[in-house]
Amino acid sequence: MIEIVNLxxxxxxxxxxxxxxxxxxxTIAPGEKVGILGNNGAGKSTLIRLIGGIEQPTxxxxxxxxxxxxxxxxxxxxxxxxxxxxxxxFICRVYGTPFEDKIGFVEDxxxxxxxxxxxxxxxxxxxxxxxxxxxxxxxxxxxFLIDEVVAVGDxxxxxxxxxxxxxxxxxxxxxxVSHNDHYIKEHCQRAAVLQQGHLHQFDDVEAALQFYxx
Amino acid sequence: xxxxxxxTLLHSWAIQRRVIGALLIRESLTRYGRxxxxxxxxxVEPMIFTLFIVALWTMMRGxxxxxxxxxxxxxxxxxxxxxxxxxxxxxxxxxxxxxTLMYHRNVRAIDVFIARLxxxxxxxxxxxxxxxxxxxxxxxxxxxxxxxxxxxxWFMLAWFGTAxxxxxxxxSERSEAVEKIWGPVSYILFPLSGxxxxxxxxxxxxxxxxxxxPMVHGLExxxxxxxxxxxxxxxxxxxxxxxxxxxxxxxxxxxxIISKTATPR
Numbered sequence: 001m002i003e004i005v006n007l008x009x010x011x012x013x014x015x016x017x018x019x020x021x022x023x024x025x026x027t028i029a030p031g032e033k034v035g036i037l038g039n040n041g042a043g044k045s046t047l048i049r050l051i052g053g054i055e056q057p058t059x060x061x062x063x064x065x066x067x068x069x070x071x072x073x074x075x076x077x078x079x080x081x082x083x084x085x086x087x088x089x090f091i092c093r094v095y096g097t098p099f100e101d102k103i104g105f106v107e108d109x110x111x112x113x114x115x116x117x118x119x120x121x122x123x124x125x126x127x128x129x130x131x132x133x134x135x136x137x138x139x140x141x142x143x144f145l146i147d148e149v150v151a152v153g154d155x156x157x158x159x160x161x162x163x164x165x166x167x168x169x170x171x172x173x174x175x176x177v178s179h180n181d182h183y184i185k186e187h188c189q190r191a192a193v194l195q196q197g198h199l200h201q202f203d204d205v206e207a208a209l210q211f212y213x214x
Numbered sequence: 215x216x217x218x219x220x221x222t223l224l225h226s227w228a229i230q231r232r233v234i235g236a237l238l239i240r241e242s243l244t245r246y247g248r249x250x251x252x253x254x255x256x257x258v259e260p261m262i263f264t265l266f267i268v269a270l271w272t273m274m275r276g277x278x279x280x281x282x283x284x285x286x287x288x289x290x291x292x293x294x295x296x297x298x299x300x301x302x303x304x305x306x307x308x309x310x311x312x313x314t315l316m317y318h319r320n321v322r323a324i325d326v327f328i329a330r331l332x333x334x335x336x337x338x339x340x341x342x343x344x345x346x347x348x349x350x351x352x353x354x355x356x357x358x359x360x361x362x363x364x365x366x367x368w369f370m371l372a373w374f375g376t377a378x379x380x381x382x383x384x385x386s387e388r389s390e391a392v393e394k395i396w397g398p399v400s401y402i403l404f405p406l407s408g409x410x411x412x413x414x415x416x417x418x419x420x421x422x423x424x425x426x427x428p429m430v431h432g433l434e435x436x437x438x439x440x441x442x443x444x445x446x447x448x449x450x451x452x453x454x455x456x457x458x459x460x461x462x463x464x465x466x467x468x469x470x471i472i473s474k475t476a477t478p479r
Contacts, residue, residue: 011477052317054316056474068319076314077315077318086240090240091318094232094236094320
């Protein structure tokens with residue numbers, strides 16, 4: 001369960017504080033697939049980052065009784081001078097997971113060949129994205145945060161990602177942030193719309209989409 | 215699920231130890247890599263610095279106002295400067311390149327500081343130990359009269375260095391001025407830190423002013439441990455303890471503030 005209680009987030013600017021999220025309440029149960037819709041700048045990513053614990057709320061709190069991933073396929077935490085393998089080991093150490101049995105999976109899944117043992121600063125953006133996705137699959141989270149469509153690599157690789165996430169992990173909770181109707185419709189049971197800092201929740205995706213496009 | 219949310223204090227401690235361990239490996243791999251002498255740079259770099267100072271001061275023999283062996287004087291003095299100056303240098307702006315790590319909820323600002331500073335402390339300590347043993351072996355230094363005083367002095371200086379570094383490191387996240395000002399300030403502090411003189415050799419009216427600087431106390435204690443009855447050391451470890459404790463609290467409070475407002479890209 002993830003419980004978001006009276007959550008607000010303000011950012012300081014030189015023209016005074018800007019309220020990005022105001023008084024948001026939401027509960028996500030184990031296994032639920034929830035979409036969050038909103039225009040650019042509506043605060044979708046901020047909400048995801050708060051749920052992930054990357055940033056701290058200005059007011060309110062989030063209670064997590066299930067483990068929550070970092071935003072999927074995020075590659076920012078990789079250190080360029082370390083190899084793909086070093087970065088995998090680092091993530092495993094941080095989350096307290098043994099890495100010995102993960103090396104084979106990541107090496108195979110990310111299709112980096114001998115570059116797996118080269119510094120990530122030598123990777124192309126595609127290689128980086130493949131490694132990031134593979135490493136995201138290594139830690140066994142109860143809830144995955146998915147910021148925008150996961151579209152990594154060619155169509156064959158995308159199919160592989162799709163199977164890994166939506167087939168092998170279909171029992172997990174997932175929170176999707178997107179302005180792509182099709183994507184939300186395909187994966188979510190319910191959805192909410194962020195508008196001017198407020199969250200409007202709907203029990204079915206169609207109603208949310210209708211509200212979103214008004 | 216195990217290890218993914220902080221619950222009890224004991225559990226938090228286990229997570230923090232794990233995270234700091236992971237950061238330590240990452241930092242040292244990134245900094246020293248797997249090329250040429252690798253990890254040896256950890257203490258070879260500060261050793262080279264200290265050796266230059268020893269050579270320089272040996273050539274200017276006698277200017278420190280006593281007839282103590284110059285090598286021992288320079289090694290104790292300069293090693294102590296390395297502690298607080300290098301540690302602060304690593305912490306100021308040190309969070310910037312590591313901010314994206316905070317995408318992993320369990321990695322916190324204080325963990326990044328602790329990992330970075332541990333490496334710096336280890337390097338300075340190994341450099342000091344290796345040089346002391348080396349110079350004792352070739353007869354340019356005598357064994358300390360009271361090794362416990364040396365160790366206590368070093369511990370207090372290390373604490374001061376750590377507290378100062380965390381304080382400045384956290385403050386530098388809130389204001390860019392810190393980084394700009396610390397350059398000249400650390401330059402001024404070097405001659406005032408006691409590295410190049412004994413407090414006793416200074417004019418009496420100047421001594422009280424010098425003893426305002428906490429690192430002078432730690433260094434005087436260390437030198438008393440080394441030279442014992444040959445010098446008259448001035449220190450007040452109570453003063454240094456209080457100074458360190460207050461600085462530690464300010465540093466932790468600042469780190470808490472930046473953790474609350476940090477926005478990793």
